[in-house]
Amino acid sequence: MIGRCCWIALFGWVATQCVLAVPAWGQRNNLDPFAIERERLVQNVLIPGGIKDRRVLDSVGTTPRHEFVPREYIGSAYMDIAIPIGDQQTISSPFIVAMMTEALQPKPTDIVLEIGTGSGYQAAILSPLVKEVYTIEIKEDLGQRTIALLEELGYENVFCKLGDGFQGWKEHAPFDKIIVTCSPADVPVPLRDQLKEGGLMVIPVGERYQQMLYLMRKKDGKLEKEALMPTLFVPMTGNAESTRPDKPDGSKPTLYNTSFEEPLIRDFHIPGWYYQFGCIQVEDPEAPDGKNVVQFQSNDPNLPNMLLQGIPIDGRIVTRIKLGAWISLEDVKVGRNKEKSPSVAIQYFDENRNRVGYNYVGGFKGTRNWRYEEKAFNVPPQTREAIVSIGLFGAEGIARFDGVVLEPITK
Numbered sequence: 040m041i042g043r044c045c046w047i048a049l050f051g052w053v054a055t056q057c058v059l060a061v062p063a064w065g066q067r068n069n070l071d072p073f074a075i076e077r078e079r080l081v082q083n084v085l086i087p088g089g090i091k092d093r094r095v096l097d098s099v100g101t102t103p104r105h106e107f108v109p110r111e112y113i114g115s116a117y118m119d120i121a122i123p124i125g126d127q128q129t130i131s132s133p134f135i136v137a138m139m140t141e142a143l144q145p146k147p148t149d150i151v152l153e154i155g156t157g158s159g160y161q162a163a164i165l166s167p168l169v170k171e172v173y174t175i176e177i178k179e180d181l182g183q184r185t186i187a188l189l190e191e192l193g194y195e196n197v198f199c200k201l202g203d204g205f206q207g208w209k210e211h212a213p214f215d216k217i218i219v220t221c222s223p224a225d226v227p228v229p230l231r232d233q234l235k236e237g238g239l240m241v242i243p244v245g246e247r248y249q250q251m252l253y254l255m256r257k258k259d260g261k262l263e264k265e266a267l268m269p270t271l272f273v274p275m276t277g278n279a280e281s282t283r284p285d286k287p288d289g290s291k292p293t294l295y296n297t298s299f300e301e302p303l304i305r306d307f308h309i310p311g312w313y314y315q316f317g318c319i320q321v322e323d324p325e326a327p328d329g330k331n332v333v334q335f336q337s338n339d340p341n342l343p344n345m346l347l348q349g350i351p352i353d354g355r356i357v358t359r360i361k362l363g364a365w366i367s368l369e370d371v372k373v374g375r376n377k378e379k380s381p382s383v384a385i386q387y388f389d390e391n392r393n394r395v396g397y398n399y400v401g402g403f404k405g406t407r408n409w410r411y412e413e414k415a416f417n418v419p420p421q422t423r424e425a426i427v428s429i430g431l432f433g434a435e436g437i438a439r440f441d442g443v444v445l446e447p448i449t450k
Contacts, residue, residue, distance in 0.1 A: 073105055076117035083341070084119045085137050088316065092141045098164050099137050104130075106192060107158040123392060128157035128181060131220055135270070136161055139241045142254050142267060143216050145169045152214040152233065154204035155221035159185040162197045165218070172197045173211050175204040207233040214238060222250045222270075231262055243270050247287045248349045248424075249295060249311060251304075268308045268315070271349045271426075287424075289353030292360070294427060297443040298328040309333065309346065317344030317431065321439075327365040327409050328442035335381070335431045335438045340374065345430030350445070354387070354422030359448040362400055363413025364429060364440050369406050371436035377402040379433030383412070383443060387422040395419045404434070409441070415448060 081100045090096060105116035108130060112122045121129040140161075145151070145168040153162055153174040158181075162174040174197060176182030182201040189197050200208070204219075205227035212233035219230070219242035226242060234240055240255040240262065252270040255262040296311035299320050304310055309320050318335045326332050337344045352360075364383045373380040382401025389395050398416040429440045 071103070073103065073117065077101070077104075080117045080119065080133055084134055087342070088134050088138070090134075090137045090141055094145070094168055095137055095141045095164075098140070098167050099133055101167075102160070102163050103192070104133065104160060106188065107160040107163065124158050125181065128178060129392065130158040130160050136164055138267075139218060139220070139252070140164055140168070142241050142252075143218055143239055145216065149215040150211070151216045151218065152208055152211070152230075154207075154217070154219045154230070157181045157185070159189050159194075159197075159199070161218065161220055162189065162199070163192070163194055166194045166197050169216070170196065173208050173214070174199045175208060176201055177204055205229065209233060216240070217242070219243070222247075226255070226262060231257070234262075236260070241267075248351060266304050268304065269310060269313045271313050271347070287351035289351040289423060290356040292350045292352040292357060292425070292445060292447065294348055294350065294443060294445050298441060299331040299333055300329045312346045312348050314345060314347045316346075317342060318346055323439065323441075325409060326441050327411070332439045332441040333429065335429075335440075336436070337431050338435050340379065340433045340435060345428050345432060347426050347428045349424060349426050352387070352418065352422055352425045354418045354420040357418055357422075357447045358420070359415060359417055360385075361413055361415045361444065361446050361448055362398065362427075363411060364400070364443040365409050365411050366403060367407065367409045367439045368403060369437040371404045371406070371431075371434050371438060373402070373404040373434045376433070380404065381431055381434055381438035381440075382429070383440070384428045384432075385416070385445070386426045386428075387419050388424050388426070389421040390423045392424075395421050401432075403438075409439075411442070413444065 077100050081096050085096060105113045108116050108122050109124060119132045119134050121132050124130050149169040150171045151165055151169050153172055162172045165172045176185055179201055186199045207229040213235040214233055215235055215238050217230055217234050217240040222243040225244055234257045236257055238257050243250045243252045245251050250270050252267040253264045254267055255264045301310040303320060309315055317337050318333050320331055321334050322330050323332045335344045362383055362385055366381055371381060380401045381403050382399045384399035386394055387396035396419040400412050400414045427445055431438055
């Protein structure tokens with residue numbers, strides 16, 4: 040798959056507060072130093088994020104994610120972030136893995152096809168929930184590593200091969216469920232054909248930086264789809280990406296739905312933005328740009344309260360930008376780190392999706408009415424894409440945002 044797993048939550052938030060007294064996983068993993076970190080992840084991120092399926096929570100709480108990340112990232116294994124695993128690939132954040140797994144409605148009798156695992160983590164999460172998992176890896180080096188790791192860890196019902204994931208695995212079709220963790224422009228025909236009648240597929244599709252995660256059910260040979268939420272996954276490599284009809288233009292970075300006037304998805308999710316945590320869209324009679332704004336509210340500095348959007352941006356062409364938004368505050372408290380404050384922020388990434396820079400407009404606190412805040416920044420020349428974010432980022436209180444701006448500065 041091309042770039043394989045999801046980018047969600049690259050900021051790396053994970054709660055460090057004391058967890059609830061639910062020590063089942065810890066009891067089963069007395070010798071596992073990571074057991075308490077998995078329990079915190081479940082209690083402080085997945086459950087507050089809306090994951091309800093106890094079997095899915097239990098699988099995340101017992102699966103050793105630290106085994107599926109490079110050694111240099113082991114300390115971040117249980118943060119809710121996407122982690123690079125080499126060859127331009129990433130391992131999805133635990134929340135997105137749990138959310139997609141729950142949407143798949145896994146049953147012990149299911150035979151599941153998984154497309155796009157670079158690390159084996161999604162397959163490992165599915166393993167105790169279904170009968171068999173068939174997972175396809177495109178990148179040969181990662182695939183060989185994944186095969187060896189899954190065997191070493193004893194996942195006997197997971198079968199892995201190298202190949203073109205979007206061609207599926209015809210020899211073992213039809214499948215009860217299919218889960219895709221990379222983003223094509225549309226559903227590949229072989230995957231549709233290899234899904235059983237009545238079967239479910241979870242897949243992100245759409246433009247490169249404006250994707251929608253769908254739950255699809257096969258009925259009378261066709262796929263009926265239900266939008267779950269906006270998302271951002273890395274694309275497929277090779278032909279699947281080169282034939283994408285709408286290709287991103289890094290010379291014209293543009294944000295979508297900056298004034299939050301687009302209708303909500305499923306009455307909650309804000310179009311164009313993803314990793315929606317700790318915020319809602321509300322009407323404000325004093326909104327400076329339209330009628331709707333996004334409101335963040337938190338009394339816990341350990342929870343991720345943010346909203347993200349990915350964009351293409353070529354630092355060789357766009358060398359300087361202005362970044363800003365309208366912001367209002369109510370009883371906002373900020374700690375020593377001013378970056379953990381109501382902010383508009385941008386992270387820059389190179390062609391290998393390594394972070395090469397970070398800027399923010401923030402440090403605000405107290406109570407104040409709407410005020411426009413803006414700064415100009417140099418774009419690192421190696422930048423090829425970026426993630427723009429708004430949120431509280433660890434501050435406490437209420438902050439509202441409207442009219443987010445990111446524009447190139449021309450000479």
